[in-house]
Amino acid sequence: MVLDPSDLYDLDAELTPEERAVRESVARFVDTRLLPIIAECFDAGRFPSELVGELAGLGLLGSTLPQEFGGGGLGPVAYGLVCQELERGDSGLRSFVSVQSSLCMYPIHAYGSEEQKRRWLPPMARGEVIGCFGLTEAHAGSDPASMRTQARRDGGDWLIRGAKTWITNGSIAQLAVVWARTGAGVSGFLVPTDARGFARTPIPRKMSLRASDTAALYLDDVRVPDSARLPGAQGLKAPLGCLTQARYGIAWGAIGAAVACHREAIAYTRERVLFGRPVAATQSVQLRLADMARRITLAQLMALRLGRLKESGRMQPTQVSLAKWNNVRTALDIARECRDLLGAAGITTDHAAIRHALNLESVITYEGTETVHQLVVGRELTGISAF
Ligand code: TGC
Numbered sequence: 389m390v391l392d393p394s395d396l397y398d399l400d401a402e403l404t405p406e407e408r409a410v411r412e413s414v415a416r417f418v419d420t421r422l423l424p425i426i427a428e429c430f431d432a433g434r435f436p437s438e439l440v441g442e443l444a445g446l447g448l449l450g451s452t453l454p455q456e457f458g459g460g461g462l463g464p465v466a467y468g469l470v471c472q473e474l475e476r477g478d479s480g481l482r483s484f485v486s487v488q489s490s491l492c493m494y495p496i497h498a499y500g501s502e503e504q505k506r507r508w509l510p511p512m513a514r515g516e517v518i519g520c521f522g523l524t525e526a527h528a529g530s531d532p533a534s535m536r537t538q539a540r541r542d543g544g545d546w547l548i549r550g551a552k553t554w555i556t557n558g559s560i561a562q563l564a565v566v567w568a569r570t571g572a573g574v575s576g577f578l579v580p581t582d583a584r585g586f587a588r589t590p591i592p593r594k595m596s597l598r599a600s601d602t603a604a605l606y607l608d609d610v611r612v613p614d615s616a617r618l619p620g621a622q623g624l625k626a627p628l629g630c631l632t633q634a635r636y637g638i639a640w641g642a643i644g645a646a647v648a649c650h651r652e653a654i655a656y657t658r659e660r661v662l663f664g665r666p667v668a669a670t671q672s673v674q675l676r677l678a679d680m681a682r683r684i685t686l687a688q689l690m691a692l693r694l695g696r697l698k699e700s701g702r703m704q705p706t707q708v709s710l711a712k713w714n715n716v717r718t719a720l721d722i723a724r725e726c727r728d729l730l731g732a733a734g735i736t737t738d739h740a741a742i743r744h745a746l747n748l749e750s751v752i753t754y755e756g757t758e759t760v761h762q763l764v765v766g767r768e769l770t771g772i773s774a775f
Pocket residue numbers: 482483484486487521523524529530531532533556623624625626628629630631632634705754755756757760764773775
């Protein structure tokens with residue numbers, strides 16, 4: 389029996405027919421709609437907004453939410469496979485879906501009022517309203533507890549003042565989920581981006597996630613009614629709870645980027661003839677490709693186990709930290725090595741490796757840096773917080 393080089397342990401056999409069908413439909417979309425345009429988007433620094441309607445049509449926005457709010461009721465493993473296939477195309481498109489689904493629709497569903505859910509979730513699932521998630525500030529990235537953005541009461545309203553930066557979808561969003569300090573700790577607010585006093589500027593000169601929109605947000609006493617506050621979001625654990633959802637998707641997504649680079653490097657080294665034989669015939673290249681397969685298989689096993697833990701309601705944030713750390717590190721190392729195996733051909737976006745490697749430089753930083761996740765695991769082991 390010939391093994392699948394991207395699935396040496398036949399994890400496909402562990403998936404349900406529904407999970408396999410979801411993966412295959414997203415894979416088709418990526419192959420036919422994203423891959424033909426992604427290099428051009430990356431080169432131009434352009435988010436492929438023309439794909440948003442198709443993502444919605446495939447049910448990929450808020451896909452785990454119940455159908456009454458426009459979601460698809462997918463399970464965690466199916467959602468993970470969605471992220472994996474999208475990121476096999478590009479981390480930027482997976483980021484778009486992560487932010488819309490896990491960082492915007494999830495908090496509205498988990499912490500929002502009935503009225504907020506009915507108003508925002510269905511148009512977000514249809515891709516008519518794009519969301520962004522404003523937690524990070526210039527001085528408060530890894531340490532969001534030190535945020536300075538404030539919301540203060542003014543009659544029945546709130547006035548929000550502060551600035552957020554590095555915000556995915558920031559300049560294309562119609563709705564911003566903004567986290568701000570109030571007299572009673574951190575709260576979340578649903579802020580329409582056309583509100584008076586709200587401004588945003590795209591972050592220029594990015595060398596990573598070039599096919600994703602990233603912006604700074606400025607809130608100059610933006611007035612919102614109390615009905616825009618997420619009533620169930622109390623304290624920092626509310627935004628951190630959203631991060632757990634998004635980090636879970638990233639742990640799966642990164643595998644897709646690694647698989648794309650690995651497949652490309654196998655094909656390239658089989659074709660590339662040097663010193664009278666394919667470069668894939670050398671022991672050192674086979675050793676490198678085999679070692680990548682080992683690391684991809686470990687990442688796949690970790691993601692699937694995490695997914696089954698999530699399905700049974702037992703997944704812990706520390707387990708998510710371990711998987712985000714391991715799988716993004718694995719993907720970044722593999723993307724860099726594959727770039728090297730392509731020689732000079734690896735430095736242009738005619739091949740995928742350098743695009744994935746550059747993208748993964750962001751993925752290893754956002755949603756908690758690698759060090760933050762290592763320290764979360766260290767805290768679990770020792771019972772001592774090193775933050
Ligand atoms: P601490 O103040 O001790 O805890 C606050 C409360 O939160 C609870 N908690 C969590 N709950 C759910 N999920 C998690 N992951 C949680 N982590 C903590 C905690 O139990 C506590 O609850 P309670 O009831 O006791 O009040 O905070 P901490 O010491 O646990 O956290 C420190 C640290 C460094 C881990 C945290 O601040 C952190 O994760 N920092 C990294 C910040 C970060 O990841 N920012 C991401 C911004 S969004 C983004 O990057 C989007 S990229 C989008 C894309 O995909 O394009």
